[in-house]
Amino acid sequence: MGRDHRRGVQRCWWRRTPGGIVAWASGGPGRDDDAPVDRELEGIYSPARVHGSGVGQLLLDAVIADSPAYLWVLDGNARAEAFYRRNGFRRDGAEREHAVAGIPRTTVRMVRS
Template sequence: MSEIAKFHLRAPGLADADAIAEVHLTTWHATYAHLLPDCHFDNNALEQRKAMWRSTLSSKQPPQRLRVTEAHGGIVGFAYAGTPLDDEDPARDLQLYTLYLLPEHQGTGAGQALLDAVLAENHAQLWVAKDNPRAHSFYRRNGFAPDGSEKIYPGTTDLVEVRLVR
C-alpha cells in the first residue's frame, strides 16, 4: 500500500470547520475552474465556506451523515448527506450533498469509503455537474444513474447539474 492510500475516516467537530472549507474550495477550483469565474475561488469565497462549515458544525443537532477523511495528519476529503435540499420534487428521501476529495487522494479508496460511510447501501439522490465525467463514472460504479432532471447551479449561468439516483 502506498503512503497516500493510508487514510482514516471520522466524524468532524467544530475545530475541523476551516480545514473542511479549505478542502471544499480547493476541490471546487480543481473541478470547476473551467466553468466558474475566479470569484468562486477567492479569499471571500473561502471565508464564506468557513462560515458555512462553522455554522453547520456548531449546530445543536450535529450532522449525522457527515464524515471527513484524514491522511498525513490533515483532512483531505469529506462527504455529507441528509434530507434532500433545494429540490422541489426529490426522487429519494436521502441526498448526498457533497463528496469532495483532494485530487492527489482520488483513486486511493478514500472517496469510496466516504460514500459508504454516509450512504451505506441506501437509495439516494445527488446532483452533479453535467461536465464532470470523473464523478459520473464514480457514481455509476456505485449504482447511480441520471433520472432526466437538470438545473443550473444557483448563482451561475453555465454550471448545469444533473440528478443521479439509485
Template sequence: MTPADCDRVTEIRVRGWQAAYRDLIPASYLDALSVTRDAERRRTLLARGDSGVVNLVAEDDGGVTGWACHGPYRDGELRTADAELYAIYVDPGRVGGGIGRALLDEALRGCAAAGHARVYLWVLKGNARARRFYERAGFEADGAGEPFEADGAAVPEVR
C-alpha cells in the same frame, strides 16, 4: 467531523473545486473561492447542528484526506424522506486511491441505517470523471437537471 477538521475539509473542498471544475466553471469564480471564509461558514453550520446532516471525514496517518456530507434530500426549500449526498471531496493529490469510494460506501450505509429508501445526488453535467465514479457505484442520471450560476455563467447539473 469536528470543528478542528473544518480548515482541512474546506481546503480539500476548495482545491477539489479548483482542480475538478477548471474547464466547467469560470476561472474567476474558482479563483475567488476562499478557504478562510468557507471554513468559518462550515464551523458555524457544524456548531448549529443542522438536523439530519452527517459530515464524514477520511483520515490517513492522523490527517484528513477526504470529506463527505449527506442528509435529507432537498427539494427546493423542503426536505423530503429521501436522502441526498450533498458533497464528497478527496484531496486532489489522493484521488483514485479508494478514499472517495470508502466515503461513499459509509455515506450510503448511514443513509440506509437512517431509513432512507433512495439517495440522490447532483453532479456537474460535464464532470465525466465524477459521473463515472457514481455510475460504478450504481447511480444513474434520472433526467432531472438544473443549472446554478457562477459569475454569470449557467453551470448545468444532473441528478
C-alpha cells in the same frame, strides 16, 4: 475518519491523514421538493492526489451506505459520474442551472433506487 453532526446534516465524514483532512462527504434528508428518494448525498470531495485510493468509496459508504439516494453533479464531470455509476446511480433527466465561481453551470441529478 471523523464525523460531525453539528452542521445540521445527518452525516458528515472526513478522512484525516498526518497532513490534515484530505477528503469529505456529507448527506442527509433530501433538500429538494421533488426529491426522487428520501436521502441526498449533499457533497463529496477529494483532491486529485487521492483519486483512485479508495478514499471516495470509503466516504460514500460511510455517508449513505447502500441506501437509495440522489445527488447533483456538474454536467461533464466524467470522472465523478463514472464513480457514481459504479455505485448504482443513474441520471434521471433532472437538470438545474446555478453559478459556480460566478460562471453559469448545469448540474444533473443522479439517483440510486
